[in-house]
C-alpha cells in the first residue's frame with residue numbers, strides 16, 4: 001500500500017534534519033551530556049551554555065528577553081502553568097477569568113479544573129467565522145477579572161484572533177493576558193513585546209522541533225507572580241523544577257531559530273500551496289470553508305463536505321493523512337466542539353476535514369490531494 005501524503009502538520013511536524021543534528025550533540029559520552037545545573041565541572045558548564053544559547057534563540061524568535069523564558073514539557077504544561085499559576089495565586093477579590101469556547105483542551109480542561117477550585121470562568125462564544133466579538137469580551141470583564149486567555153491561532157481552523165486589540169482591553173482593565181501560541185510560531189509574525197502579552201505558551205513539535213519540550217514566556221512585571229506546579233530543586237527561577245533536558249532544549253532553540261529565519265519564505269510557500277487547495281475545493285460542489293476568509297494562517301484549511309457520510313469520507317481518504325476536526329479529540333466520533341461553537345450543524349461539523357501543510361509539503365502533494373478529494377467525494381455521492 002502507498003504511503004499516505006502527510007497533510008497533518010498542525011497536529012505535529014517531523015523534526016528538521018538540522019535540528020536532529022544539533023540534538024545528537026547533547027546525548028552521548030562524546031557529546032555534551034552534562035547536567036546544566038552542575039556548577040563544579042566543565043561537563044555542566046558546557047550543557048549550561050547550550051541551554052543559554054537555546055534560551056536566547058527562543059527568546060529572539062518571539063521578541064522576548066532570555067530571562068523571560070521558562071522551559072516546560074510542551075504547550076499543555078505551559079498552559080497549565082500560566083493559568084493555574086496565575087489564578088491559584090490570585091487575591092480573593094480577583095478570582096474570575098475569561099477564555100473562549102474554541103480554545104485548546106489544554107486551556108479548557110485547566111479552566112474546568114479551576115472551576116472546581118472556586119475560580120469563576122466565563123467562556124465566550126465566537127462568531128460563526130471563529131473570531132470573538134471584542135464587545136463581548138469587554139462586557140465580560142468585571143472588577144474581579146484577573147486573567148484573559150485567548151489563543152493566537154486556532155489549531156482546528158487556523159483562525160487568528162485580534163491579539164493587539166485584546167491586549168489593549170487587558171491593559172485598560174489591569175488584567176493579565178495569556179496567549180496559547182502553539183500554532184503561531186513560523187506561521188505569522190508573532191512578537192510578545194509588540195503585542196503586549198504577559199504570558200505565552202509554545203511547543204517545539206509544532207515547529208519542526210522534538211516532542212516533549214515547550215516554553216512559557218513570562219513577562220517581567222512586578223505584579224506577575226506564578227504559583228509553581230512542579231517543586232524540587234528550584235530550576236527555571238523556581239517556576240519549573242526538574243533537570244533541564246539539554247538535547248530537547250537545544251533542539252527547540254534551533255527549531256525556533258530556523259522558524260524565524262525562514263518565516264518569509266515559508267509564508268510564501270504556504271500561500272502557494274493554499275491557493276492550489278482553495279481552487280481545487282472551489283471546483284467541488286457542496287464544500288464550505290470553515291472560519292474567517294482572511295484572518296487565518298495560510299497553512300491550515302478546514303472545510304466541510306455536504307451530502308456525504310463524514311466517517312466514510314475520512315476512511316475513503318486513506319491516501320491522505322488529514323484530520324477530522326482536532327486530532328486531540330479523534331478518539332471519539334463526537335462532532336468537533338470548535339466547529340459546534342462556531343454554529344455548524346452536527347452534520348457539517350462531523351463532515352469537516354482539516355488539511356494542514358508544512359515545510360516539506362510540495363506542490364505535487366497538494367495537486368494529488370485535490371484530485372484525490374474530488375474523486376472520493378464524487379464517488380461517495382454517486383453511491
Ligand SMILES: *Cc1c(COP(=O)(O)O)cnc(C)c1O
Pocket residue numbers: 010073074075076077104106151153154155180181182183202203204205206212213214
Ligand atoms: C498542540 C497544541 C497544544 C499542546 O501542545 P503540546 O506541546 O503537544 O502539549 C496546545 N495548544 C495548541 C493550540 C496546540 O496546537
